[in-house]
Amino acid sequence: MPEFLTLLPPDDARALLLSHLSASTTDSVVIDVSSSLGRITADDILAPHPLPDFQRTTVDGYAVRARDTFGATDSLPTYLTLIGEVPMGDSPAFEISAGQCALIHTGGMLPNGADAVVMLEYTQNVRGRGDLHGRPSEIEIFRAVADGENLIRVGEDVAQGQLVLPKGSLIRPAEIGGLMALGITSVRVARKVMVGLISTGDEVIEPSQSPRPGQVRDINSYTLASLVEKSGGRRNVMGFLVTSLKS
Amino acid sequence: MPEFLTLLPPDDARALLLSHLSASTTDSVVIDVSSSLGRITADDILAPHPLPDFQRTTVDGYAVRARDTFGATDSLPTYLTLIGEVPMGDSPAFEISAGQCALIHTGGMLPNGADAVVMLEYTQNVRGRGDLHGRPSEIEIFRAVADGENLIRVGEDVAQGQLVLPKGSLIRPAEIGGLMALGITSVRVARKVMVGLISTGDEVIEPSQSPRPGQVRDINSYTLASLVEKSGGRRNVMGFLVTSLKS
Numbered sequence: 001m002p003e004f005l006t007l008l009p010p011d012d013a014r015a016l017l018l019s020h021l022s023a024s025t026t027d028s029v030v031i032d033v034s035s036s037l038g039r040i041t042a043d044d045i046l047a048p049h050p051l052p053d054f055q056r057t058t059v060d061g062y063a064v065r066a067r068d069t070f071g072a073t074d075s076l077p078t079y080l081t082l083i084g085e086v087p088m089g090d091s092p093a094f095e096i097s098a099g100q101c102a103l104i105h106t107g108g109m110l111p112n113g114a115d116a117v118v119m120l121e122y123t124q125n126v127r128g129r130g131d132l133h134g135r136p137s138e139i140e141i142f143r144a145v146a147d148g149e150n151l152i153r154v155g156e157d158v159a160q161g162q163l164v165l166p167k168g169s170l171i172r173p174a175e176i177g178g179l180m181a182l183g184i185t186s187v188r189v190a191r192k193v194m195v196g197l198i199s200t201g202d203e204v205i206e207p208s209q210s211p212r213p214g215q216v217r218d219i220n221s222y223t224l225a226s227l228v229e230k231s232g233g234r235r236n237v238m239g240f241l242v243t244s245l246k247s
Numbered sequence: 248m249p250e251f252l253t254l255l256p257p258d259d260a261r262a263l264l265l266s267h268l269s270a271s272t273t274d275s276v277v278i279d280v281s282s283s284l285g286r287i288t289a290d291d292i293l294a295p296h297p298l299p300d301f302q303r304t305t306v307d308g309y310a311v312r313a314r315d316t317f318g319a320t321d322s323l324p325t326y327l328t329l330i331g332e333v334p335m336g337d338s339p340a341f342e343i344s345a346g347q348c349a350l351i352h353t354g355g356m357l358p359n360g361a362d363a364v365v366m367l368e369y370t371q372n373v374r375g376r377g378d379l380h381g382r383p384s385e386i387e388i389f390r391a392v393a394d395g396e397n398l399i400r401v402g403e404d405v406a407q408g409q410l411v412l413p414k415g416s417l418i419r420p421a422e423i424g425g426l427m428a429l430g431i432t433s434v435r436v437a438r439k440v441m442v443g444l445i446s447t448g449d450e451v452i453e454p455s456q457s458p459r460p461g462q463v464r465d466i467n468s469y470t471l472a473s474l475v476e477k478s479g480g481r482r483n484v485m486g487f488l489v490t491s492l493k494s
Contacts, residue, residue, distance in 0.1 A: 205336075
């Protein structure tokens with residue numbers, strides 16, 4: 001092997017480099033969740049309340065007492081009295097008693113007394129809502145539901161105090177939605193890593209310059225800077241290090 | 248099926264939506280390549296010159312005339328006279344004649360007369376460069392090379408006039424490096440798509456607000472806005488559309 005080809009093994013080179021750097025520090029900053037895409041959480045994040053924090057339906061249909069629907073089939077439907085419609089974004093002003101039901105839309109809050117929802121597809125409004133005789137509408141139910149069917153219970157998605165994002169998590173669009181759902185609108189994140197880039201090589205010139213014979217344009221600084229940016233860091237292109245005197 | 252459940256098939260809904268939008272337009276803008284990560288090219292980009300634009304070595308070693316090395320082996324090396332060192336970033340001031348060689352570093356410009364490079368690992372400097380008697384060093388060559396071995400010819404990466412990036416290409420870190428290598432420091436790109444987001448639903452409130460019973464925080468606007476941002480678009484959260492009067 002030639003006399004001037006003395007190289008360090010990768011581990012030794014890395015140790016030599018790191019021995020000249022100060023200890024790494026992690027600093028953090030509080031930012032709006034809406035601007036936190038791609039950042040890394042600096043704290044454990046716990047749920048301040050359960051999610052959902054009210055019992056709600058996952059389908060459009062009728063809120064019922066499940067036991068009132070037992071045995072209902074296409075050929076032998078059950079009939080329930082329609083007592084109202086659950087308003088979106090508010091709690092219903094009524095309770096469901098035996099033999100009663102209420103119209104409810106996806107995401108609506110289950111009225112007291114109800115413990116399941118029958119999908120609209122398995123029902124039929126017998127007399128229509130604008131009944132001329134002032135009688136309450138009756139709803140035909142063609143399929144039985146079990147207690148808890150077609151609804152989400154309180155805390156079923158997230159329990160109060162549950163760890164939703166451990167420290168060090170990458171914040172993606174889904175995490176932003178999850179934090180917003182819990183009313184968490186600001187978050188402590190790690191500061192972006194600053195990566196300094198130094199090019200070496202006597203033959204390297206700025207891309208805007210015209211190379212003389214034997215010269216090449218600096219590609220690596222800009223490619224690596226873009227990779228740093230893409231990876232969520234901040235770039236600092238520090239220019240050229242001339243490694244030897246020109247002849 | 249119930250009387251009020253009237254829905255459009257997806258294709259019809261899409262056609263209805265698009266019929267109310269003006270024709271799409273694509274606008275473009277010229278920006279610095281160094282800031283173009285994630286953008287889309289608006290023009291075909293052609294190479295203004297070949298790459299590389301000089302013949303250069305891919306290894307550290309000795310520039311030689313390939314025919315001078317034919318038959319060289321570990322047990323029967325060929326001896327060549329060292330006539331100089333190719334400076335990095337400049338053209339060599341000498342030519343290689345029969346029986347001669349020159350030290351050359353990766354990326355260095357091949358001297359006239361040479362047509363191949365022998366890797367340093369297959370050579371030995373017999374007398375050393377600081378020879379006391381002023382004699383030129385001799386280099387032992389332990390392996391034969393073929394014409395063109397261990398070098399890149401002019402235009403081997405990119406030919407002059409070659410299409411390097413067709414219109415509509417996504418600019419990633421590699422594309423930034425490729426453009427810089429060709430001295431292309433600005434680029435025409437499509438303007439970022441602006442995506443307007445409107446939430447619907449009477450039960451939806453801002454994430455910073457405390458939900459009353461039956462209300463939920465707006466998750467989708469922020470999740471979708473983050474997806475738009477992640478996909479290279481610009482977000483415009485336009486607030487809520489109340490779909491019905493509150494009861």
